[in-house]
């Protein structure tokens with residue numbers, strides 16, 4: 001992906017769109033706008049980037065990269081668990097089966113890291129050793145590899161300024177109304193997905209550091225993988241090549257994910273809710289650099305070229321929706 005093309009696309013980022021006239025009332029998420037229509041969920045991936053749970057700006061082509069990367073991973077994990085994917089009629093549009101989501105994010109981690117006060121690394125540094133039923137060994141440093149991949153679920157909280165909360169398996173079962181058996185099934189699936197993701201990422205020269213999965217139930221009560229999978233929004237990716245040397249010298253990792261933006265903001269103290277004014281002055285270069293990183297990890301892992309659609313995405317997505325609806329009839 002070429003910097004000039006990204007620069008030009010800054011004028012056409014997909015921030016707000018509204019397709020309710022064709023799809024009915026929608027729901028605006030932090031990143032995607034979803035519409036339920038005829039049992040299907042139409043998810044329009046915007047270019048919005050959310051960090052620390054707040055809207056931070058728009059990254060050119062981000063919606064397209066995320067949609068196509070998730071599509072790649074859905075195809076490569078279908079044998080582990082059924083997923084919601086029906087089709088990708090446009091690189092900014094996922095059509096999925098509408099499911100009943102479990103209000104939980106299944107987080108899987110193979111490394112201990114993070115920059116916020118609630119991150120696993122900061123809590124460990126302050127003395128915490130037990131996380132969601134696992135006791136971590138002494139002597140870990142920031143970005144240490146864990147003895148095994150662990151599942152640390154958190155509740156999916158909605159509403160402005162509400163952060164997702166990390167909880168124990170027992171709390172989760174009580175909160176989310178999940179039976180302990182179902183929770184065990186989800187954990188076991190999450191670990192299998194993570195192992196597959198790590199293996200494929202490793203072949204491409206990346207470490208899948210941690211990630212989160214969302215699951216739901218279809219009308220027959222079957223478990224379905226929903227939302228997105230192994231994208232740079234939902235996962236951390238580090239370059240394998242530089243890991244050892246950076247870890248040994250205590251330097252930051254080579255981030256190919258949202259951590260790149262989080263770090264930039266945290267170095268400037270911009271991690272709190274209500275700093276819209278300061279955030280509106282973030283230089284466009286940060287978003288261009290983020291796009292280039294997202295595009296690189298996409299290309300390396302999928303082996304595809306990121307020749308994404310340029311120009312105004314709104315009429316193009318609208319056209320794809322109308323076409324899809326026509327073919328459904």
Ligand SMILES: Nc1ncnc2c1ncn2[C@@H]1O[C@H](COP(=O)(O)OP(=O)(O)O)[C@@H](O)[C@H]1O
Nearest residue numbers: 029030031032041084096097098099101226227
């Ligand atoms: N197949 C599905 N059925 C029902 N809900 C889904 C499905 N896939 C994803 N979702 C939900 O759609 C939303 C996606 O938009 P997003 O911008 O990630 O929202 P959020 O701000 O809630 O994270 C999420 O709330 C996710 O749980």
Ligand SMILES: [Mg+2]
Nearest residue numbers: 029030031227
């Ligand atoms: Mg989300």
